[in-house]
Amino acid sequence: MFVGHYAPAFAAKAIKNSPGLAAGLLAVQAVDIGFFTLTYFDIEKWRPNPDLPGMRKIDLYYMPYTHSLVGCLIWAAVLGAVAFALSPQGRKAIAGIVIAGLVFSHWLLDLIVHRPDLALYDDHDKMGFGLWNYPTVEMPLEIGILLIGWAIYLYASKAKGWFGHVTPFVVLAALLGLQYIDWFMPVSGDHTQFTMLALVAYFGVGALGLLLDRTREAR
């Protein structure tokens, strides 16, 4: 799952005094940012497997630190604590809870689409409902999840000026464009290239969150 992960970050803006959208958009992908960084150093591992059915023909065969249930809960707790520490008085608790929740939402959404490669802990007891094997179900579901989150954001916020009416649609178009590339770009097997593209995309989307925060405010 890629852009579907952003739905909880958008929806969280409906919560009073929730942290900035950029932080939320990075939080929901935090364990993937970790995964791509660790695969660059060959600590977590994937390999192309053209024989897999459906879409996303890569075998994610070792990701204990970022995508095990226990691993992801640790990421959520640590990043929630960081958000708590960095937030101003009066907003600390809500920031910590929202960021921790958003980090963990990644695992729950991954569980729907991943083949059984999400461990309970370390590399044991792997889970995944495997909707990637059924693109005709996965693709509309992922876009639908994104649109629900985006619509909640649109409803929960209002434009500061005329540009703020346009930016949500610009961001949505950018996300759909990135998802198109993600779905239809062939996987080369080049780990460095894959890591760099992924990190540019994740931080680029974070920057789009800054754009939205500058041009819109809570209703």
Ligand SMILES: [Zn+2]
């Ligand atoms: Zn993931």
